[in-house]
Amino acid sequence: MALEQRLQGRDGSLRWTRQYLSLARHPQPPGDLVVVLLENIEEAKAREQTIFRQANFDALTGLPNRNLYRDRLEQALLRAQRESRAVYVLFLDLDGFKEVNDIHGHDLGDEVLIEAEGRIRRAMRTNDTVARFGGDEFVALIEGAESPLVVERVADALLSALRQPFHARGNALRLSASIGIAAYPSDGETVDELLRMADTAMYSAKNGGRDRMRFYSPQMESRARHVAALKAGLERALAQGEFELHLQPVIALPEERVRGAEVLLRWRDPQRGFVSPAEFVPVAEASGQIRRIGAWALREGARLATEAGRRWGTGFRLAINVSASQFGDPALHDWLDEHRAALPHLTIEVTESVWMADSPSSLGWLQRVREGGGWVALDDFGTGYSSLAYLLRTPVDELKVDKRFTDHVGTGGPSERIVTAVLEIAEALHARVVVEGVETATQLAFLRPHAPLDVQGFYYARPMPWTEFVAYVERTGVVDG
Structure with a gap:
């Protein structure tokens, strides 16, 4: 014995x-x-x-992992069935975490995840279970809630906790969370059903604008199927060459001639026709497909920039946006080496999230762009968490005024003062300005006295394929210098 x-x-x-x-x-x-x-x-x-912990707990945060969570949910469902009470599953995903990893690296990303785990646990009730499924996905289990209002209050506490700035290695990072909630027995009766429904609700919250929670509803299934179809369609589009680049002219004032263009991605689906970027780009970013799509756009954009320089001279530039997700891709450096000859005809547009990250890898890549003769533009200036000190530390060649400000110029409101201030900042930095979204004569009348500057918008031209763009430039003329 x-x-x-x-x-x-x-x-x-x-x-x-x-x-x-x-x-x-x-x-x-x-x-x-x-x-x-x-x-x-x-x-x-x-x-x-050790074997037990490795099988049942997350190595980074110490939280239960998928295996242990499933077991605890299974036991909770058995208790709920006996006692005729509800069980709630919360699926939580951090908004913007992928950019943190891409820009700052995975070590800093791990620090953010550990801090997020602490905030999530403190926001939950004592007897609730919290698990990490991997990446930035956390799942909670709530038993004994008297009503959905109790669960809603917990979700609100989670949202509030996670929208506070994360401080890591001198960086103040602003994230948020999207939360989906499914209930037993109304939404599902098995572990797999409840997890799937909560995941569907989470994606509904993310697609609805992020930083919010949503309870599952059957109508969300159609949206989930639509997103899945978009992902499959994007894979086909990459394989079969369904993407196109269209160009929207950038007009110099006061001359009203073409200085260059912004290169914009378009998807021509064989069945649906053109699919709006607002519809497919968020899906591509969430799925990681944006890297391959962006790599194609950079290669094709460099080819068009070289052709534009040959036709209209070195002062003519095409602007291409590089997303934060792409900065984690080592292939960016290969692109620079392969297309160095195109750089004098290119402007690389980045958002404030890239600029303020102060990542040596991303800023080092942008510096290589400038050393090769390319320009760097700060896109959507003033719409994020701006810090003017970063403009002094890291040179920028161009500031782009977002359409949200342009929409209200000419009305005497505060947007006019904001646009004027941006123009003054650009002058102090010896940077050019492109005012986006110019669509009316009233907007143009406000901007004319501030020339020289560049404008872009439907008032002059919509985005167009390359052949139409060539004809437009030949008809309108190119600005000197």
Whole structure:
């Protein structure tokens, strides 16, 4: 017979032992004896515990992993069935975390995840289960909630906790969360059903604008199928060459001639025709397909820029946006080496999230662009978490005024003062300005007295294929210098 037990040693420490007991018969007094053999199994128990933790807990955060969460949810569903009560599954995904990894690297990303885990646990109730499924996906289990309002309050607490800035290695990072909620038994009766419904609701929250929570509803299934179809369509589009680049002219004031163009991605689906970038770009970014799509756009954009320079001179530039997700791709450096001749005809547009990240890898790549004769433009200036100090530390060649400000110029409102201030900042930095979204004569009348500057918008031209763009430039003329 064997018995496992922790025994205290002479030094006071407790050690796991396995005790083997056997009966030894003896004809003389004191008679039969019980023989006990002790085996030290402390190391075996430690290995056993390590294997258990590896199988059931997340190595980074110490939270339960997918396996343990599924087991706990299964037990919760059995209790709920016996007691006729609800169980709620919360699926949480961090908004913007992929950009943190791409720009700052995975080590800093891990620090953010550890901080997020602490905030999530503190926002949950004491008896709730929180698990990490991997990446930036966390899942919670709520039992004993008197009503959906209790769950909604928990979700609101999570959203509030995760929208506060994350401070890591001198960076103030602003993230948020999207939360999907599914309930037993109304939304599903099995572990797989509830996880799928909560995941569907989470994507509905993310597609609805992020930083919000949504309870599952059957109508979300059609949206989930639509997103899945878009992902499959994007794969086909890459394989079969369905993407196109269209160009929207950038007009110099006061000359009203063409200085260059912004290169814009378009997808011509064989069945649906053109699919709006607002519809497919968020899906491509969430799925990671944006890297391959962006790589194609950069290659094709460099080819068009070289042709534009040949036709209209070195002062003519095409602007191409590079997303934050692409900055984690080593292929960007290969692109620079292969297309160095195109750089004098290119402007690389980046958002403030890339600029303010102050990542040596991303800023180093942008510096290589400038050293090769390319320009760097700060897109959507003033719409993020701007810090003017970064403009002093890292040179920028161009500021782009977002359409949200342009929409209201000419009305006497605060947008006019904001646009004027941006123009003054650009002048102080010796940077050019492109005002986007110019669509009316009223907007143009406000901007004319501030010339020289560049404008872009439907008032002059919509984005167009290359052949139409060539005809437009030949008809309108190119600005000198």
